[in-house]
Every structure is written in structure tokens, then in C-alpha cells.
Amino acid sequence: MQQIAGGVCAPKGFLAGAAMAEIKKAGKYDVGLIVSEVEAAVAGVFTTNRVKAAPVIYSKKVVEGGRAKGIVLNSGNANACTGEQGMADCLAMGQAAASVLGTGAELVAVASTGVIGVEMPMDKVLPGVKKAGEALSTQGAHAVALAMMTTDTFAKETAVEISLAGHQVRIGGVAKGSGMIHPNMATMLGFITTDARIDAGVLQEALQEAAAESFNMITVDGDTSTNDTLLILANGLAGNSPPVTGSDDLRQFKAALSQVCRELAKMIARDGEGATKFLEVEVGGAGSLGDARQAARGIAGSSLAKAAFYGEDANWGRIICALGYSIETFDPDRVDIFLGELQVSKAGAGLPFSEEEAKEILSRKDIKVRVELNLGDFRATAWGCDLSHEYVTINGSYRT
């Protein structure tokens, strides 16, 4: 597997384009299109929040159809809690994109991100879709990454190349997300393209598996959004034979897809609102994969642990406390805890450690926490960030 440039335009036959429609501030990209030159298989996972934005409801139907030609998106407005008008606006946005692409609206997924509960400014959105269509090119991936950003401080793109039975297959991805990040099925917004030929059902299964260990393993603030959407388009232009269940080809494809999802997810955690540190929490020796994942994400999500990391305070008591309310099956008296390479707790009790060494580790920008339950063979990693003064500042005045 090889890391390559190009983001969502890296795979054969994908174009992207963006426009500045002034849904956000003037001078910022806020409408984007990701398009396959030929009809593609589509798969998707969506927010589990009971309150779903109009584009989530709409794009689920597109995914049910199994085929798509493109994705139209905007930032600055989430089109959530906008009632019937929101559904009509979402349909109009899909139709505008379909008309640009010369295809049917049932082949265009829609995604929105931004403030909740405000009607879409369609007088800006519709011309924006048209302009984004005019900008479509194989060089447009980065502009689309910018068009997805809200409180994000950097664009999030990645791409890899693998070889499937002699065919060069590429997977590219783009994502956004910084706050309201505690995905359950998907992230805020993530779009993956691939030129692999693959059946939509197999693609859906591969996407779910990849999401489970990537986007579903990050947390910024414990708030699961109304708009989380992860979509993949597979247009088949690589010319490979579709990988079948159980094959080595499928295993390779899944590994590459997971890699792309994991890279994007980690970028979101790193760019968490107000974050000054990136946290990686690994939990090993768990009795089940579910427990390992839940424990890792529980620790990564603890407000108290996150505030302690911000303050560079080696308060490992908060780590074991978060472990204790996250899962049931473990023995507190067998838990070992490491901050970076420094063991701070053994068999559930404190070890004497050098405060200076701890301080040095906690002063780093990337901090690794490792917890060993010494119970079973399962292991999982979650990613998050610290809780800073800046998080409070950003979220005290997001809307106004």
C-alpha cells in the first residue's frame, strides 16, 4: 500500500469542484461537488442521532439505490431541524447538481454541515452548485476539502494506491469535522472515492468495518451530530475483477479503505475544536473487541481526563475512573496504565514515578495513553484531543 497525492481525485475518473457562494463568509469555499465520470456503486453510513438532517434522510435513499454519479455538499448551514422546507431545499440542491451532471437526482447524494435550525439560503446555494459544476476538474479535490470546513483549521485529505490482481486500484478520501464529534456510524462528513470495481453490497460491508475502527473511534466532545455522513463511490475504472467475500483481494481492499478512513479520522481528532494536543488511547487485554473499543473511546472522551492532558497533569486516576464507567467486564486490580513509555499504575494502584518525566511526556503535542486490562486478547485504539479554554470560547459563540 502506497500513500499518494490527489485526495478524492486520485482514483481514475473522478472530478471535483467548489464555489464561494457566501453561505459562510465571503471569500471562503462553501459549496462543492465530487463526481464520477461514470455511474458508480455507492455505500454509506449515517448518524445514529434520532434527529437527522434533511440531507441524511435524502442521501440514505440514494445509498439504498446502490448507484450514484456524484455528491453535492455545502458548509455553513446543516439543513437540520428545518422541517418540510428543509427536505424541499435538499431536493432542490440535489436536482440542481443532477442537472449540472446531466443525470437524475436519484443518483446524487447531498450533504450539509454548519448551524442547526436555520433555513438554507437557497438563493446562494443554487448558484453555488452551478458555479461548482463549472469548476469541476481532476485538480479540484483540495477546493472541495476547503468547501467542507466549518470550525476546522486545516483541510483533511488522503489517498492510497494498492494492486489488486495486477490492477492498480486507488482510494481517495476527504473529511471535515472539529466539534460535535462523537460519531456513531460515521463522522461529520467524509467522502471516499475509488476506481475499484466492487459490488455495492460488499462495498457497504467494507465501509461499515472501516468506519467502526476509524470514524467511530474518535471523539471531541461526546456530542453525536445530526448530520454525520460517510459515503464511498466506486466507479470500477481500475478494471479489476470485483473482489468476492473471503478473498485475499477483498482483504487488501478493506485494509486500504481502513487506512484511508483511519487517516481522515485522526485528522479530525487532531483538529478538535480548541485542541492543543492529539490523544491516542490504546486499550489492550480486553475480553472482547466491543469492550476494548468502548473503553478506549470512554477514556478519550472523559472531560476530566481531557482537561488534565490540557494542563499536562499526570492525573491517571481520571483514566481508570473513566475506564470504570465505560465497561463492566474487567478487574480493576489487574489494570496497568502507561503515559507514553512511562508506567504510572500497576495492578490498579499507583506506581511511584518521576513527575519530571511525566511532565516531559505530557508536554508533547501527541500523547499516547496505553491501558492493559490483562484479561483477554482484544485491543482497540481511539483518538481524541484535550479540552482547552479555546474549546469553551469557540462554543460559547458559535452561532452568534
Place this chain on the structure above:
Amino acid sequence: MQQIAGGVCAPKGFLAGAAMAEIKKAGKYDVGLIVSEVEAAVAGVFTTNRVKAAPVIYSKKVVEGGRAKGIVLNSGNANACTGEQGMADCLAMGQAAASVLGTGAELVAVASTGVIGVEMPMDKVLPGVKKAGEALSTQGAHAVALAMMTTDTFAKETAVEISLAGHQVRIGGVAKGSGMIHPNMATMLGFITTDARIDAGVLQEALQEAAAESFNMITVDGDTSTNDTLLILANGLAGNSPPVTGSDDLRQFKAALSQVCRELAKMIARDGEGATKFLEVEVGGAGSLGDARQAARGIAGSSLAKAAFYGEDANWGRIICALGYSIETFDPDRVDIFLGELQVSKAGAGLPFSEEEAKEILSRKDIKVRVELNLGDFRATAWGCDLSHEYVTINGSYRT
């Protein structure tokens, strides 16, 4: 029901005393005793965190015995994650108190609060218990309230008087808590005294019911502590006939006990670490009591909603978003949301409202959020606080 003074010493036959043992900073009370002159029925609820502090494990056994004569407590050290030494220290603390009271250690509950994972300074704790014993009096309630405090900014006491079939019955209570507050079965530390005569089994049931709608309905930071303990001692000196299941007397006693628990719980939420505002979240029209409670606590616990209240930003989208990930059974298109007396959302969509009026409501110190699901007849209230810069400051350097 009448509000009275005196805290845990208000009921007949209860003494309290505290000492400054320098477990915390010099000049602060940090060891306390609450004692009944005669043996009392005891009931208790404890943290559901899988990691339990030594005093939680110890006091559970005392409660199983059904009888107790007193409670010994300290702040400054939680005696959690301290292994076998922690259990031995806890036992020594109970025995020291029992010897002061001239009773057996099996009749003395122990409670600790403070930093996790550090061994108890027994050279300070044991003399402290002796000094607290020397200070025992009917005027000692406030000193004990002070001795329980960690990051609390004020002492939390209350008491009420009711009449049970001609007998004057009093219930007094004291609590502490400010951070690591997301109780599940109990609060950080809460102690209730009553001179009512009541069977230990009935008392346990009454305490669980009261905790469910008081301590279990507050949240500061979503972190369930390792030390949560709520105990009640009922010494029978009021001379009433023990109220039996289904009786009007029991109904009255439960109402008074719930009132005491609710007042203490609200004080904890009001004193949440770094809090600048007190939040009351009422959810009505729910399909079940469990849903109403879970939804109210979910909204009160959302970091994003809490930060918006701190910033006085009428971002109701975060309220409905938190509702959506907290419960399953409701129709987003029937949800009405009120900030104070101002309706901001109707049938799941935004209402035009005056930003000025919203700003006036959100500038208050006490903010009420009301959410109507318009589905069923169940209703619950949760209490919390905003998420401020000061919360991050406090928790970035709690241990050091």
C-alpha cells in the same frame, strides 16, 4: 413540610464534629464524624463505577448489616485505586472512629473524597478522627459540611420537619460535590440523618427512589466518580410507628426525603466546577419516565449546549441534537423547545424569536430549559451548570 435549620444535627439524637488534620491545606476542616446517640437503621446507595474506592466497598458491607451508629469521612484523598493498603487504611479509619464512639467497626460507615490513586496519609487521618470525636456536638453539622468539601465553593446542608401521625419527624442532610459529577446511584458524598423510626428495608427503598430523582438527575461533567456514596441513618428517636409500605405516612416521609435530596443535589449542580450558571432542564410529554429522565440529563450534560449557555448563545439546535442522541422514542417533528418563557422551536423547527429577549434570558444566573416531546405523559427534571473557561483551568491542574 417545613424547612428548618441545623443540617444533619436537626433530627433528635445526632451529633457531628470535624477536625483540621492537614490532609488538605492547613487551616481547613478535612475529617468529620456524624453520629447517632443510639444505634440507627442505615441504608445507602453507591457508585456504579466498576472501579470502587476502598470506603465504598467497606461501607456497602456496613449497609448490608442494616444498623449503624455513625459515619467517618475525610476530604483531600479519595482512597481509590490504592490496593490492599487502601482497604487496610479504610478499616483502620473505621476502627479509630468506632473506638471514639465506643462501638464496633461494623457499625461505622467510611467515606473519602479527593485525589485518586494516592495512599492515605494515616499519620494525619487517625489523629484527625480522634480530634473530630472530641469536637462532637449538636452544633457540629456545619463544620462537617466544610470537612467534606474539595473544589466546592460553598457548604451544602438542608433540613425539613414533617409530622407523622402526631410525631414530629426531622430529616437533615449534607452533601459535597463539584466535579466528577454524573452520579449513577448516588452523588459524590451525601449523608442524611433522621429521627424517624423506620425499617431498614423500607428506608433503603425510600432512599433509592429519592436518589433516582435527585442525585441521579444532576451532571457536571459526565464523569461518574469512584467514590459516590449516599447514606441515611434513621435512629427512631422521634417515636413514630414505623411507616409501612403503601401507607400515607410512608408517602409523606418519602416526599420529605426526596425534598432533602433534591435540595442537596441542586446545590451540587449550582456549585459545579467553574460554573457561572445553574441549568434546570425539564422534559415533558415523554413516553416513559426513563425516557424523560434520560433526555433531561442528556441535554443537561451536553458539552456543546453547556458551552453555548456559558456564552449566552441561544443555540437551541444543540439542545435538540443532544435530545436526539439521548433517547430513541420520540418524533423530532413534534418537539417544542423553550428557553425560560421564550419558545424558540416549534414542531422540531426554528421559530423566529427576538435575539434581544433570548439574550436577556440567557444572561440570567438561573436558566430554565423546557422541552416538550408531545408524545406521552411523563415528565422529569435534571440539573446542571454551564461549561466555562474556569472548569478547564480547575481541571488542568487539580492534582498538581
